Every structure is written in structure tokens, then in C-alpha cells.
């Protein structure tokens with residue numbers, strides 16, 4: 001699967017989201033970033049907080065190495081059960097129904113897409129859970145021309161936290177002209 005094609009499992013997850021009325025799935029632009037990150041860690045422990053309908057999980061899965069592991073946690077048990085069904089044929093993937101902290105038993109992570117739980121409520125723990133060299137991906141930011149970045153007229157303290165964390169080499173990248181993601185690598 002290369003270029004701009006959308007992997008079949010992502011299409012299946014998008015259909016599941018549409019049927020469930022779930023509107024918070026990641027965009028294809030973020031999805032391609034997730035695939036890249038998973039592919040960069042072919043033996044990696046890959047984690048996602050906030051499975052939703054499994055769209056981000058499916059993008060991560062599209063870059064997953066044969067010896068990698070992907071664990072995702074979703075506290076809405078109905079969403080978790082449906083998403084688990086999308087990956088039932090692949091024992092590299094585990095969908096946990098419950099709070100994102102269930103992921104901790106699988107840490108340290110080589111890739112962590114922190115998308116539901118952790119990002120705002122325990123950012124220091126999010127960084128702690130990364131392996132040396134591990135990649136952290138956080139999406140859904142609004143690009144800002146200011147430093148420190150601002151959102152709604154205020155300094156975006158959360159974004160600044162990740163971008164300046166002493167254990168991370170982090171940067172912000174545009175995913176579309178109006179949205180951005182923070183990507184960080186845990187220092188060795």
C-alpha cells in the first residue's frame with residue numbers, strides 16, 4: 001500500500017465510524033503520518049489511546065511490521081468491541097476496553113499516538129511511557145504564527161509543554177493548511 005491509496009482496513013473503519021455516527025476519527029493526512037511512524041519501528045511496541053472507531057488504529061496497522069505489536073485502548077466499550085472486530089484476524093493487534101492507563105502494562109512504547117486520555121490529563125506520564133527513541137504523535141492542533149503558540153487568544157500551554165519538554169525532541173508540522181500535529185522523539 002503506497003502513495004495516496006487508502007488501505008482497505010481504513011476504509012472499513014471509516015464505514016464503521018459512519019454507521020456509528022462517530023465523527024472524531026483522524027484525517028487521512030494524520031493517518032499517513034501514523035503509518036510512517038509505525039513503519040519506522042518494524043519491531044516496535046505501538047500504542048494508541050482513544051481507539052474511536054478504529055480509523056487511526058487501521059492506519060497504524062497499515063505500517064505495522066510482522067514482529068510489531070499494536071495496542072489501543074478505548075473507554076467506550078461499544079466502540080472498543082466494534083473496533084476489535086476489525087482486527088480480529090490479526091493477533092499483533094489488541095483493542096483494550098477501558099481507560100487509557102490500561103496501556104501502561106505494555107510500555108515502553110516505540111510509537112504512541114495519544115488521542116484520547118493522557119494528552120491533557122497526564123502529559124508527564126505520556127512522555128514517561130515512551131521508550132528511548134520512541135515517537136509521540138498528537139494531532140488536532142490549530143497552527144499558530146506565534147511563539148509560544150496561541151489558541152483562542154491564549155498561550156496554548158499544553159502544546160508548549162510537549163514542544164519544550166526536556167526529554168523530547170519535538171516539532172509541530174502542518175497536516176493540512178488549518179491543522180497541525182506535534183511529533184516528538186524521546187531522547188536516549
Ligand SMILES: C[S@@+](CC[C@H](N)C(=O)[O-])C[C@H]1O[C@@H](n2cnc3c(N)ncnc32)[C@H](O)[C@@H]1O
Pocket residue numbers: 024025026048049050051052053054055056057073074075076079098099100101115116117118
Ligand atoms: C479523537 S477520538 C479517537 C479517534 C481515533 N484515535 C482515530 O484516530 O480515529 C478520542 C477517543 O478517545 C476516547 N477516550 C477519551 N478519553 C479516554 C480515556 N481516558 N481512556 C480511553 N479512551 C478515551 C473517546 O471515547 C474517543 O473515542
